Amino acid sequence: MVKRKELFLFFSLLLLGVFLIYTYTHIKEAKSEIFLKIEKDKIQQLAHMFENLKTETILEQNIENSKDLIHFLSDKLAREKQEKRLALLLSSNLKYIYILVKDEQGRFRFLLDASRIDKANFYQKFDVDNPKYSKVYKTKEAQIIKQKDMENLQLTYLHPIVVNNQVIAILSVDITSNLENNILELIQPLETFFIILIIFIFLLISMTIIQVIHYFLTRKKIFTDPLTGLYNRNYLQEILPMLKLDHYSIAMLDLDRFKVINDTYGHKTGDFVLSQSSTIFKNSIRDSDILIRYGGEEFLLLIYNRDNLISTFDICERIRAKIESTSFHYDNHDINVNVSIGLHEKPNREKNINEAIKIADKMLYVAKNEGRNRVIKYSEKHQNNSQTKDINFVKSALQEDRVLCYYQPIYDYKTGSIYKYESLVRIVDVDGKIISPMEFLPELKHTNIHYKLTQRILSIVFKAFKDNSLSVSINLNFSDFINNDIENTILEELIKNKDLASRVTFEILESDEIDNIALLKEKVDTLRNLGAKISIDDFGSGYSNFRTVLDIEANYLKIDGSLIKNIDKNEKDFKVVKSIVNFAKEADMKTIAEFVHSKDVYNKLNTIDVDYLQGYYISPPSPKILKNEELF
C-alpha cells in the first residue's frame, strides 16, 4: 500500500497545481480582457455620442441609404464639417475616427476621416481582413476587435450607422493606450512567476507520481518470491501491523524430504516441484487467505476463518491430499512429494503472531516426527506441553544438570548380542518426570541452546563409554557438524582417546537439510580419520539421496522407522527395505532397522538379512547401559 504521506503530498500538489492553473488562466483572461474592461465605459459613451451625431446628421440631411450618405459626404465642405464634429472626440486614447462604407464589390472605403494623422482620402479603399467589419452589416450590432501587433492599437470599435433598419456605413474608432500597455507590462512578471510556479509544481507532481509508480513496481519485487510468485517474509512484516489474528488460522507447510529431490534430480527440478506445489497450494485456498513462502520449502498459510461448514484442518488436509495425489513430471521424471503441515487454529490466543507461528512450526515438527505427510493440529495436549518446554526449560535443565542420556541397544540377531547403543537425550523436569526430545527439540532449532545441548550430550556419552569397551551412536544434524564448538568438543576427546573414537558412531539425521555436501564430507572424513564411524539416520522413506550416501561413504544405513513398523503387513515396505539392504551390501554398508516393535516385525526382518535391529521389542531406551540378558 502506498504510504500515506506520499498520497497526501501527491493530492496537495495536485490541488495546488489546479489552483495555480485556475489563477493563471484567470490572469491570462484578465490580461486579454483588461483593455476591453478598462475601455468599456468609454466605448459605451462613444456609442451614445455616435448615435447622437448620427441621428443629427442623418435627420438633418434626410439620408435614406448609403448612396445618400456617399453623396452627402462627397461634398468636401460637408465632409470637413462632419470631420470637425467627430474630431472633437479624438483624445490621446482615441487615435483614429473614421466612417467606412461597403461598396458594391464588398470592399470598404473611407467616407470620412476625422483623424489628425494618417488621414485617408474620400472613398479611398481600406483593406480589412477581420470578418467583424462584414458582421456589423449582417447583425446591425456594434463589434469590438482586439488588435494584435498593430502599431500601438489596442481596440477597434465598429459602430453601425443604421437607417431604415439597414446598415449604411460603419463608424470606426481605433483606440490606443499606453496605460494598458504599462499594466500588461506590470502583469507580465506575475504571469511569468505563475508559469514557473506551475511548471515547478507539476515537476513535483511528476516526481511524486514517478515515486508512487516506482513504489508499486519495487513493492512487487520486494514482497514477491520470484520462483513461486507467492508473497515472501517481507510481505508478512509489511502486513503484520494490520493483521487481525482473530480472523485467521495459521498453518506451516513443509515439503517432505525436499532436499533429496534437489540432490537427486537437480535444483531445476527442485524449483519446478516448488513452483508446482505452490500452484497447488494457491489453487486450494481462497483469495482471502494469505500464502507466504517462508523459506526454502517451507510455507506459511494464513487461513481466513470461514463459516463452520469447513474447518481449517479440512483445508490443510485437502492440500496435503492434493499434493500426495499429484505426480510432478519434469525432465522425463515422475516425482512424488508429500507435505507435512502444522496447524494452529486459534493464533489469537498467543501473545503475538511470532508466537503463533512458532507453535505452528512446532506442530510441523511433530508432523515430521510422526512420519511426515500429515497435518498436526495444535491442541490442549500440546498446549500443556509447550507451556513448560520452551528454550528456557532446556536452558534451566542445562544449568541445573538435568540433562541425561538414555541408551537403546542395537541388536545383532546373528550373534544374539548387543552390537552397540544409541544414545538418546532426555531431560528430567523439576518434578522428576522424564521429558522426551520431541517436546523440547523443536523449540531449539537453530538456537545456541541446541548446540549447548549437543555438547552436553557428547560429554555425557563420552564419559559413559570412555572407560568400557562398548560402542555407541550419537545423533548429530548437519548444523551440529559444522558448528566449531561441537567439532572442538568431539576432536578434543577423540584425539586423546583413540579407543573411544573407534567405538563411536555419528548418526547424521538424513531428514535434516544438508546444503553443503562438500563441507559435510570434509567434516565426516576428519571424524573417520580418528577412527569414528558414520551412519545415515532415517534412510529410506521419501527420496533418500543414494548419491550423498555414497559420497559420504557411510558405514551404516539406519532404515527409517516408517518403513519398518508395518513391514510384516505391508508388502511394499518389505520390498523397499529389501532393496535398501541389497543396496547397502553393494555399497559395503551395514544396515540397521529401527522401530522393531513386535515379534512379527522382528521375524520378518530376519528373512532379509538386515544386519542389526533396534526397537521396543528388543528393548526400550534405558537410563542405564543394558546387558544382553536384559533384552526382550
Add this chain to the structure above:
Amino acid sequence: MKSIFLSLLITLALEASSSNTHQIKIIEKIFSEISIGEELKIWSDSSDILFGLQTSAHFKIVQNLQDANIIILEKSDTFLSEYLSKAIFVLNYSLLSEIPQSFGALFWKKGRPNIVIIQPRIEKQSITVSKDLYPYMEDRVW
C-alpha cells in the same frame, strides 16, 4: 483561391507591420503576380528594399536605374526624369497622385497594410496582373 491569396497577403502584411523584412515579402509576393512581357528588372531608391529583394527568384534586382524596367519608389524627392520610361510602384499612397505613371502602391493606413493597383495605368503600360490582385484594383486614385 482569391481569398486564400488575400488572407496570405494580409497575414504577411500584418506580420510586415513589425518589420521591414515583411514589407519586402509582400512586395515580393505582389511582383510575383505581375507580368510586363519580359523579365522584371527592379531598381529602388531604397537600399533596404534592393538588398531585401536580392535573393528573389521571381525577378532580377539591378543596381543601375538604366537597366531596370520597374522602379519601386519610396520618396517623391528622388523622382528623376529617367523614371518616365519605366513602370513605377510606390510605397506611399500620395505618390500615386503625384506620379501619374505609377501603377500601384503598398502602404500602411491606420496601422493596416493596403495595396492599390490602378487599372487604367497598368493597361496603359501593358502590365498584366494575376486574378489574385484583382481585389486591390482601383479605377482611379481617390
